[in-house]
Amino acid sequence: MATHVKTTINNEAVEFLCEPHESLSSVLRERLHLTGTKEGCTTGDCGACSVMLDDRLVCSCLVLGVETEGMSIDTVEGVAKADKLHPIQEKLLEHAALQCGICTPGIVVSAKALLEKKADPTEEEVRFWLAGNLCRCTGYDKIIRAVLDAASVLREEA
Amino acid sequence: MSGQTSSEYKYIGTRSIRPDGADKVTGRANYGADFFLPGMVHGKILRSPLAHAKILSIDVSAALAMPGVLSIATSEDLPDMNAGTESAGEGEVDFYDFSCNVLAREKVLYHGQAVAAVAATSEAIARSALDKIVVDYEELTPVLDLLGAQKSDSPLLHKNQTTEGPKGKGKTPSNIAKQMMLARGNVDEGFSEADVVVEKTFISPIVHQGYIEPHACVVRTNESNQIDVWCSSQGHFMVRSFMARLLAMDVSNIKVTPLEIGGGFGGKTVIYLEPVAAILSRKAGRPVKMVMDREEVFRATGPGSSSIVKVKVGAKSDGRIVAMEADITLNAGAFKGSPMMPSMMCVFTPYTCPNMKVTGKDVVTNTPKVAAYRAPGAPQSHLAAECVVNEIAKRLNIDPIDLRLLNAVDEGSPTIYGPKFKAIGLKAALTEARSHPHYASALSDNQGRGVACGFWFNVGLQSSATINITESGKAVVITGNPDIGGSRASMALMAAESLGIPLDQIKPIIGDTESVGYNDVTGGSRTTFASGGAVIKAAENLIQDLKRRAAKLMDIDVELVQWIDGQAVAPADLDKKPLSLARLARKAGATGGPLTATATQTARGAGPSFAVNIIDVEVDKETGSVDVKRVTVLQDAGKAIHPSYVEGQMQGGAVQGIGWALNEEFVYNEKGVMENPGFLDYRIPLASDLPMIDTVIIEVPNPGHPYGVRGVGEAPICPPMAAVTSAVNDAIGCGADFQLTELPLSPVKVLDAAEKLMG
Ligand code: FES
Numbered sequence: 017m018a019t020h021v022k023t024t025i026n027n028e029a030v031e032f033l034c035e036p037h038e039s040l041s042s043v044l045r046e047r048l049h050l051t052g053t054k055e056g057c058t059t060g061d062c063g064a065c066s067v068m069l070d071d072r073l074v075c076s077c078l079v080l081g082v083e084t085e086g087m088s089i090d091t092v093e094g095v096a097k098a099d100k101l102h103p104i105q106e107k108l109l110e111h112a113a114l115q116c117g118i119c120t121p122g123i124v125v126s127a128k129a130l131l132e133k134k135a136d137p138t139e140e141e142v143r144f145w146l147a148g149n150l151c152r153c154t155g156y157d158k159i160i161r162a163v164l165d166a167a168s169v170l171r172e173e174a
Numbered sequence: 175m176s177g178q179t180s181s182e183y184k185y186i187g188t189r190s191i192r193p194d195g196a197d198k199v200t201g202r203a204n205y206g207a208d209f210f211l212p213g214m215v216h217g218k219i220l221r222s223p224l225a226h227a228k229i230l231s232i233d234v235s236a237a238l239a240m241p242g243v244l245s246i247a248t249s250e251d252l253p254d255m256n257a258g259t260e261s262a263g264e265g266e267v268d269f270y271d272f273s274c275n276v277l278a279r280e281k282v283l284y285h286g287q288a289v290a291a292v293a294a295t296s297e298a299i300a301r302s303a304l305d306k307i308v309v310d311y312e313e314l315t316p317v318l319d320l321l322g323a324q325k326s327d328s329p330l331l332h333k334n335q336t337t338e339g340p341k342g343k344g345k346t347p348s349n350i351a352k353q354m355m356l357a358r359g360n361v362d363e364g365f366s367e368a369d370v371v372v373e374k375t376f377i378s379p380i381v382h383q384g385y386i387e388p389h390a391c392v393v394r395t396n397e398s399n400q401i402d403v404w405c406s407s408q409g410h411f412m413v414r415s416f417m418a419r420l421l422a423m424d425v426s427n428i429k430v431t432p433l434e435i436g437g438g439f440g441g442k443t444v445i446y447l448e449p450v451a452a453i454l455s456r457k458a459g460r461p462v463k464m465v466m467d468r469e470e471v472f473r474a475t476g477p478g479s480s481s482i483v484k485v486k487v488g489a490k491s492d493g494r495i496v497a498m499e500a501d502i503t504l505n506a507g508a509f510k511g512s513p514m515m516p517s518m519m520c521v522f523t524p525y526t527c528p529n530m531k532v533t534g535k536d537v538v539t540n541t542p543k544v545a546a547y548r549a550p551g552a553p554q555s556h557l558a559a560e561c562v563v564n565e566i567a568k569r570l571n572i573d574p575i576d577l578r579l580l581n582a583v584d585e586g587s588p589t590i591y592g593p594k595f596k597a598i599g600l601k602a603a604l605t606e607a608r609s610h611p612h613y614a615s616a617l618s619d620n621q622g623r624g625v626a627c628g629f630w631f632n633v634g635l636q637s638s639a640t641i642n643i644t645e646s647g648k649a650v651v652i653t654g655n656p657d658i659g660g661s662r663a664s665m666a667l668m669a670a671e672s673l674g675i676p677l678d679q680i681k682p683i684i685g686d687t688e689s690v691g692y693n694d695v696t697g698g699s700r701t702t703f704a705s706g707g708a709v710i711k712a713a714e715n716l717i718q719d720l721k722r723r724a725a726k727l728m729d730i731d732v733e734l735v736q737w738i739d740g741q742a743v744a745p746a747d748l749d750k751k752p753l754s755l756a757r758l759a760r761k762a763g764a765t766g767g768p769l770t771a772t773a774t775q776t777a778r779g780a781g782p783s784f785a786v787n788i789i790d791v792e793v794d795k796e797t798g799s800v801d802v803k804r805v806t807v808l809q810d811a812g813k814a815i816h817p818s819y820v821e822g823q824m825q826g827g828a829v830q831g832i833g834w835a836l837n838e839e840f841v842y843n844e845k846g847v848m849e850n851p852g853f854l855d856y857r858i859p860l861a862s863d864l865p866m867i868d869t870v871i872i873e874v875p876n877p878g879h880p881y882g883v884r885g886v887g888e889a890p891i892c893p894p895m896a897a898v899t900s901a902v903n904d905a906i907g908c909g910a911d912f913q914l915t916e917l918p919l920s921p922v923k924v925l926d927a928a929e930k931l932m933g
Pocket residue numbers: 041054055056057058059060061062063064065066075076077078
C-alpha cells in the first residue's frame with residue numbers, strides 16, 4: 017500500500033506517494049525526477065546519493081521515503097541560487113575537479129555540509145569528511161583543492 | 175596549478191571552464207539512469223546462481239502469468255550467431271560469445287551471467303517475477319585457477335575451443351584460447367653475455383574498472399522495426415553496431431542517443447543490457463528501462479584480467495640491459511579475448527634492449543568475461559617488468575632512473591611489434607623525474623620509494639565532426655564521442671584556436687548516431703587526438719568556405735583573402751574592411767546559404783605516451799598496512815590542450831593503479847561466487863587514503879597531430895602498480911630481492927613478508 021508523505025524539498029512543500037520499501041533516493045529520482053541525486057551503489061558505500069535531511073548529511077539510499085514525513089530535504093538541485101552557482105560548485109569547475117561528474121552532486125552536498133560545520137578545515141579534515149564520497153576518475157587531488165579553495169572564498173564572504 | 179599558456183597558441187593550453195560544467199555541478203546533467211519515457215516499464219535480469227553448469231531447461235510460464243509482467247526474454251529470442259572472431263572497433267569480437275554473454279545459451283560460464291530477463295510495470299514486480307522463472311541446471315566443476323585451467327585434465331569451458339597459435343589451431347580442446355610470441359634478436363645469447371640476471375613472477379588478481387555509474391539504458395521499439403536507445407556508454411556508435419549485429423538488424427534501424435557517462439575506463443566499450451531491453455520492449459510494446467545494481471556490475475561486467483607474468487632480465491655490470499624475456503598469462507574470463515597482445519607488446523617497450531622474447535597465453539576460466547580496462551593488459555605486464563628492472567638496478571647499485579635513462583627508447587628506436595618511434599617523451603620524463611625535488615627528498619624509517627615507467631600506444635581510428643555556424647555567427651561543434659572526462663572542453667579549445675574566435679562563441683555538443691558521422695569508441699585515448707583532429711579539419715574546411723564568401727562580398731580574388739583572428743582579411747592596399755565571422759554569418763543567405771562544414775578521418779599517427787611515477791610509501795610494521803606518502807607522476811602529453819584535464823587523467827590513472835596495487839581484488843569462494851561484490855569490500859581508494867598527486871606534464875609534440883596532441887588517458891595507469899610494489903618491498907627492507915610479488919599488497923601479506931625478513 018502506497019503511503020502519502022508530506023515533506024519540504026529544497027524549501028518547497030512536496031507531497032508524494034511511495035511504497036514502504038522505497039528508499040529516499042529512489043523516491044527523489046523515480047517519483048520526483050530529481051535525478052541530481054545519483055545512485056552508485058544503493059548500499060551506503062559511495063555517497064553519490066548524499067542529501068541533507070533536517071540538516072543532517074545522509075546517504076538517501078539508506079533512508080526510506082516514508083521516514084521523511086514532516087522533514088526537510090535538501091538536494092543538489094537546491095544548492096545553486098537563482099542562476100548563481102555556489103562557491104563550492106564554482107571552485108569544482110575552476111579546478112577541473114570533475115571528469116565524468118557522476119560523483120559531483122554528492123560531493124557538492126557533502127562538502128557544503130562540511131563547510132557549514134567547519135569554515136576552516138585542514139586538508140586532512142576534508143579528506144576524511146569526503147571519505148564517504150567515492151570518485152573513481154580524479155584521484156581526489158583537484159576535489160580537495162577545490163573544497164579548500166571554496167572554504168577560503170566562503171570565509172571571505174562571511 | 176598555475177595556468178601555462180604557450181605563446182604559440184591563444185586558447186590551447188588554457189584552463190577554461192568546461193562547457194558542460196554548470197549542468198554537472200548542479201545535478202541537471204542526465205546520465206544513463208536519469209532518463210524517463212512515458213509508459214516506460216522496468217526490466218530486470220535473472221542471473222546464474224552457478225559458476226559453471228549446463229542449462230537443461232528454462233520455464234518462464236509462472237513468471238509470465240504474474241500480474242504486471244509484460245514480457246520475458248531468453249537467448250531463444252536472440253538470432254543464431256556464427257562463432258568466429260571479427261574485427262570491430264578497437265579489437266576483435268566473437269559475436270557468438272558476445273551473444274552468450276548477453277543471454278546465456280546452453281551453458282552458464284560464470285556466477286552472475288545473464289540467463290533471462292523480465293519486463294514489468296514496476297521494478298519490484300520484475301524482481302519477484304525473476305524468482306518464478308525455473309531454470310534446471312546440471313552443475314559442472316568450476317574452473318577458477320589460471321594455472322589449473324591450462325592443465326590437460328581441467329574441465330573445459332568450451333568443448334570446441336582449441337588453442338590458436340602462431341602455427342594455426344591446436345587439435346585438442348583446451349581452456350587456452352590463444353598462444354602467441356613476439357621476439358627480436360636472440361635472448362639466449364643476450365643472457366649469456368649478462369653479468370646479472372633476475373627472474374621473477376608477479377601475480378595480479380581480477381579487478382574492476384569501478385566506474386561509479388552502473389550500466390543503464392532505456393530502449394523503445396516501434397511497429398516499423400525502429401529502435402531508439404538512450405544510454406551511457408563509451409560510444410553510441412559502438413552500441414548501435416553491436417546491437418545491430420546481435421539482433422540481426424541493419425544499423426539504420428537503430429538510433430542511439432548518448433546520455434552523460436559516469437565513468438567507463440574501458441568497461442563501457444561493450445554492451446550488456448541494450449539488446450535485452452530491445453527484446454523486452456519489442457515483446458511488451460512499451461519502452462523498457464534497465465539499470466544494473468552495484469552487485470550486478472561487479473558480478474557480470476568488466477572486469478580487468480588477472481595475470482601471471484614471469485619476467486627475466488639480464489644486464490651488463492655497467493647497466494646496459496642485454497636480454498629481456500617475459501611469459502604472460504592473462505585471464506579472459508568466460509570467453510576468449512583477454513588483452514594478451516597489447517600486454518605483450520607493451521611489456522618491454524620502454525627499453526632499447528636488442529634481445530627480447532615475449533610469449534603470451536589467453537586463458538578462459540569461470541569468471542566474468544573481461545572488458546577493456548585502461549591500457550588493457552599493460553599494467554599487469556609492466557608490474558613484473560618494472561619491478562625486475564628495479565631489482566637489477568639494486569643489484570648493480572645503479573640509480574633506477576639512471577638505469578632506465580641508459581636503456582630508454584627514443585626517436586628512431588624500434589619497437590618489438592614493428593614500427594620505429596617518432597618523437598617521444600620517455601627520456602624527457604625520466605630526466606625530469608631524476609631532478610624532481612621529490613626524488614631528492616629523504617625517506618624516514620619504514621618508508622620506501624619506488625619508480626617505474628609505463629607505455630601505451632594510443633589509437634586513432636575513425637572520427638567525424640560537423641561545425642554549424644548560427645545566424646549570429648557562433649559555432650556549434652558536433653562530435654560523436656561521449657564526454658567522459660572533459661572532451662567538450664578540449665573540442666571547444668581546438669575549435670576556437672582553429673577558427674580564431676573566442677571560446678564563448680563555441681558550443682561543443684555530442685551528436686546522436688544520426689546527427690553526426692560515424693565515430694569509433696571513446697577508448698584507446700583517442701578522443702582529443704582523433705575527434706579533435708576531425709574538428710580541426712572541419713574548421714579548415716569552414717575557413718575555406720568563409721574565404722570564398724568573403725571574396726565574393728569584397729569582390730576580390732579568393733586567393734587574396736586571409737583568415738586571421740576570426741575574420742576574413744584582404745591585403746591592406748585593397749582598402750577592404752575585414753569581415754568577421756558574425757558578419758559572414760548574417761550574409762550567408764546572399765553568399766550561398768547557411769554555413770556548415772564537416773570533416774571525417776581515419777586518424778593515423780597517434781603518438782604513443784610514456785609515463786613515469788615516483789611513489790613513496792610507509793609500512794606500519796605492526797599491522798602491515800601501507801600508507802601512500804607522496805606521489806609524483808610525469809607524462810608526455812604531446813601538447814596538453816587543457817592542462818587541468820590532462821593532469822586529471824594522470825592523477826586518476828595513478829590512483830586507480832594504487833588501488834590495484836594495494837586493495838582491489840575479486841575474492842572468489844571455491845564455488846566461483848564472488849564474495850565482495852560491493853564498494854565496502856571491494857575497496858577502491860578513498861580521499862582519506864591518499865596524498866595530493868603531483869603532476870609534471872612533459873610536452874614532446876606528436877608529429878601526427880596538428881597541435882601535437884597525444885592521447886593521455888591510459889599511460890598513467892601503467893607505472894603505479896610497479897612503483898608501489900617496489901616502494902613497499904623497499905620499505906620492508908627487501909633489498910635487491912623483492913619478496914612481495916602478488917597483488918594486492920594487503921596488510922596480511924606485507925606483515926608476513928616483513929616478519930620473514932626480520933627472521
Ligand atoms: S547510492 Fe547511496 S551511497 Fe551509493
